[in-house]
Amino acid sequence: MPDIATNRQAAYRYHLLDTWEAGLVLTGTEVKSLRGGKAQLKDGYAAIQNGEVWLHNVHIPPYGPATRENHEPERPRKLLMHRREIERLIGKTKEKGLTLVPTRLYFRGARAKVEIALARGKDVGDKRQTIKEREMKREMARAVRR
Numbered sequence: 585m586p587d588i589a590t591n592r593q594a595a596y597r598y599h600l601l602d603t604w605e606a607g608l609v610l611t612g613t614e615v616k617s618l619r620g621g622k623a624q625l626k627d628g629y630a631a632i633q634n635g636e637v638w639l640h641n642v643h644i645p646p647y648g649p650a651t652r653e654n655h656e657p658e659r660p661r662k663l664l665m666h667r668r669e670i671e672r673l674i675g676k677t678k679e680k681g682l683t684l685v686p687t688r689l690y691f692r693g694a695r696a697k698v699e700i701a702l703a704r705g706k707d708v709g710d711k712r713q714t715i716k717e718r719e720m721k722r723e724m725a726r727a728v729r730r
Contacts, residue, residue, distance in 0.1 A: 588618050588696075589689040591625035596714060598685055598703035604673070606637065607664035608696045611655050613647040618696055620647075623689050630663060630684035630700050632674055637663040639698065642686060663698065676702055 594600065610618070617623075628642040639661045646654040665673075676682060681704050688699040706714070 587688050587690045588621055589623040589625050591628065591685065591687050593626055594685045594687050594701065594703065596706075596711065598683075598701075598705055599710070600685075600687065600701040600703050601682075602676075602702045603687065604665065604669060604700050606698055606700055608639070608698055609662040609664065610644075610696055613650045613653060613655050614644050615696065616650070617644050617647040618689070618691070625686045625689060628686045630686060632670065632677060632684075635670065635674075637665055637670060637673065637684075637700075639663055639686060639700075642689075642698075663700070673702070681705060 622645050624643040628639060630637055630639050632638075641658060642661065643657050644655070645657055673684065677684060683703055683705070684700050685703045686698050687701045690697055690699075
């Protein structure tokens with residue numbers, strides 16, 4: 585299935601070092617809203633609290649037909665990962681400047697999954713270099729088409 589949401593800003597803002605797949609603990613209205621293909625990962629991040637991984641600032645809009653029983657759009661959501669993976673993440677995020685960023689949200693079968701990446705923030709010069717490389721690729725593709 586195609587992605588529900590992708591965080592295209594993540595590759596621009598961060599150096600993505602490593603990725604993991606995690607399950608999401610969701611309510612029924614959140615799943616229905618995701619099946620409609622609506623979610624935003626742009627300002628999202630993952631944090632480790634008390635040995636558990638939580639996803640923050642990911643916007644899943646309320647499901648329209650469920651007026652009374654709806655969910656909070658930006659509530660923290662628990663991520664499901666193996667204990668070894670969480671321990672490895674704890675060790676890696678202790679390093680200065682590293683954070684966990686969601687990059688994709690998708691369904692695998694009936695289960696909602698999120699791909700989180702260990703990331704280090706880019707400097708302004710690195711962002712300029714990324715833009716320059718992207719422009720070069722576009723120019724090369726245009727030249728090949730001609």
